[in-house]
Amino acid sequence: MTKFSDLNLNPKVMKAITEAGYESPTPIQAGAIPSALEGRDVLGIAQTGTGKTASFTLPMLSLLARGRARARMPRSLVLCPTRELAAQVAENFDTYSKHLKLTKALLIGGVSFKEQELIIDKGVDVLIATPGRLLDHFERGKLILSDVKVMVVDEADRMLDMGFIPDIERIFGLTPFTRQTLFFSATMAPEIERITNTFLSNPERVEVARQATASETIEQNVVMFKASRRDREGSEKRRVLRALLDAEGDKCTNAVIFCNRKTDVDICAKSLKKYGYDAAPIHGDLDQSQRTKTLDAFRGGELRLLVASDVAARGLDVPSVSHVFNFDVPGHAEDYVHRIGRTGRAGREGKAITICSPRDEKQFEAVEALIQKEIPRIENPVKVEPRKPRKPKEEAPKAEAKPEVQEAAAEPRKAPAQGGRDDTRGRSNSNTRGRGRGRYDRRNDNQVVGMGDHMPSFIALSFEERRSQ
Structure with a gap:
């Protein structure tokens, strides 16, 4: 040697x-x-x-x-x-x-x-x-x-x-x-x-190794996850992550959790902290001093869970990482190799678990094609109930129309005389349609078009003056 x-x-x-x-x-x-x-x-x-x-x-x-x-x-x-x-x-x-x-x-x-x-x-x-x-x-x-x-x-x-x-x-x-x-x-x-x-x-x-291969000391698994509803995918996925962490128990001494987007890194870290997990985020938008402080805490064993974007996927040497969780399937298959390479370093054993939703299945197939092996499926630790279809609303029985209404509906409407007005509507027919509404019409001295019964009497005074002249 x-x-x-x-x-x-x-x-x-x-x-x-x-x-x-x-x-x-x-x-x-x-x-x-x-x-x-x-x-x-x-x-x-x-x-x-x-x-x-x-x-x-x-x-x-x-x-x-x-x-x-x-x-x-x-x-x-x-x-x-x-x-x-x-x-x-x-x-x-x-x-x-x-x-x-x-x-x-x-x-x-x-x-x-x-x-x-x-x-x-x-x-x-x-x-x-x-x-x-x-x-x-x-x-x-x-x-x-x-x-x-x-x-x-x-x-x-x-x-x-x-x-x-x-x-x-x-x-x-x-x-x-x-x-x-x-x-x-x-x-x-x-x-x-x-x-x-x-x-x-x-x-x-x-x-020294075939390109894009993962270390043989890393145990790989995937959970095929499907949300009950699209608007609940994020929360249910985070619930699956917490269940996977709990299932590993003491075997998971520390872990890196990878998300594709910086916003998801922040949300995931905040959610884990809310449920009592020791977690902190790291991504490119954070201040350099904060990133350094977080990494030092993780390397020193003061921080158990590091939620990261791919900024932490390459080259970071933390020898004793026991687990890697892919909250999202990476967009590039090569990134999968680098992500899980954070564990199982220098001949140590490690474990990598990926959560794959239906929209990520194509990317996951690309990962398996790259590493030239099928990643074993494991059962979802959280039983997500599928969304139940809504029952159709029962139509309420239609109330029978009153006899007077039925009679009125059955009686055909009389057409107004030529040049006259339809008293039931209070508006002129086609021959007077060009006239402005509310104007005085000599052919029907008893009407003010466009005004209803609620018209105050003082408004009609000007019309009364014209009629008297």
Whole structure:
């Protein structure tokens, strides 16, 4: 079996690895580190939770051990799709570089530009950033990328999903052609393949597992859920989630609950708290300090349930997550693999349960097609009563018409004489229809058209004057 001591890493990096308690590299580490140390481009493909971060962190630190960065000119660059993943990569660098005199900077949103500029101005060896914030600093003239010797793109397929590919291509163009590129991802979409063919030079391809596979240590199940009524789907689905949590009992030490929309994340977390569950939300609209505080509480065991959007699906390393619940089936099948990859990490056992409503069945079929296996169905722990059809209202018996009404209805209505008026209606026939209502009509001196019996007597005074003239 290969050991870290066999990989020709820098002695100070090896010392940090030993102090962290690691002896043997994972397959992706054993395959990528030697080629990276030789200065070759690397294309690494492996399922989530297999140690991709250390695959580029360790050789980068060994290569950067000698030398010094100049102001605003980082020597290496690591691009990450989300703030949380970038922060986690920074933690890895802190762990393995503690015996090296290397500096780093973390450029992510939600943090003051001035604080980040002060660090960049001093010169950094390792720059870890999200694409948007990196380009913001570059356009302000605060960053020069012409001295980048090693460039890493982590979770490249997630970059594609989040629309960062144009930014990635632009950043590639800002770095030297002679740079070394390390490209890591869990899946390889055609667009990612195009970028690797364009920007990587004869890369060493390291693929340790079939693309888009879930770890064999994760038990997967699905509940086929159908609401009794459409307007009750949300509340009944949350009830199913609570029943699943209760059914797992003490086996569920902590869990990540994934929702597709940020609004559902907030609603679900609020509902769980209302029913006495220890839960908190995390998604992209929350303030960075709040997101960091929530993640730290979850990692530290102070928080049991983390309700998250897909911002937490990629790269977050919380080793002891026992369960993952998919409140919604993800819109992209690949996201399912990354979601459930939060559990069962580093060879541990885990469990993933998905709630699938009828409108999500097509997406769920795509998930099963991607992982090439049928996910076992389990019984809904909540018996949802189907909506009962409404009974037709009994028609009330029609009351018999009074004899006078029947006689009036049977008697045909007499047509008014030509030029006359229909006294039963109080309006003129077709010959006088053009005349304005309420006007005096000499052919019928006894009527004021349009006025009923309730007309006050003073209104008729003017008409009486005209008749007397």
